[in-house]
Amino acid sequence: MAMVPEDERLVVMPIIDNELIAVVWPEHPLLSMPQPSLADFARHYVLMREPGSGVRNAFEQMAANQQVALPHCIELGTNEAIKGGVMAHLGVAVLPRLAVQLELEQGLLFELGLPDFPIHRSWCTVYTRERLPTPVAELFLSFVREHLPDYRRHFQAPSSPLPSHGVACLPILSS
Structure with missing residues (x-):
């Protein structure tokens, strides 16, 4: 939210x-x-x-x-x-x-x-105290907590183009 x-x-x-x-x-x-x-x-x-x-x-x-x-x-x-x-x-x-x-x-x-x-x-994760998170939700929250520094670093960094993956987007036409 x-x-x-x-x-x-x-x-x-x-x-x-x-x-x-x-x-x-x-x-x-x-x-x-x-x-x-x-x-x-x-x-x-x-x-x-x-x-x-x-x-x-x-x-x-x-x-x-x-x-x-x-x-x-x-x-x-x-x-x-x-x-x-x-x-x-x-x-x-x-x-x-x-x-x-x-x-x-x-x-x-x-x-x-x-x-x-x-x-x-x-942007926040939110849940009610009255209803504990399900095991899957708790696993997700733990994952987010563990990776918070990575997320913050990523979103604060200047944007840069993605590295090339070496795949051509257009079909190669034979002559």
Whole structure:
């Protein structure tokens, strides 16, 4: 889970940080503003996931706390669709940094510095104290605990292309 309810009956283990950032296309007008605000951001079409999405909930909660209305929203079904929509100049978005890392590195999207951003969340394992994990779930939790340093190192490292596996993707045509 990314947005764990505050409940003492839950056992929560954070796994990795999940920063939510505001993204725009290259040369978006907001990038030339000295200090854009959340209200400036909300004047554009905001591409969002479906109601109940953790990213959407976190962003809407921040907007409500700052008393910023979100009158121009377009709902899309996946983060990939939202990224494509921003790159196609359909609107702006708030997405997990991990979901847009490659596009940021390649200059296809730009992070917009807004006050109170990034929104910090963690991906967590969660279960209730009242119901102990099954043996398989406990094995999974033990595995995650054991490999937590590896996960954190992996997700904090700069992205790099996968090594070549030496297999051609296209059939070799004989002449």
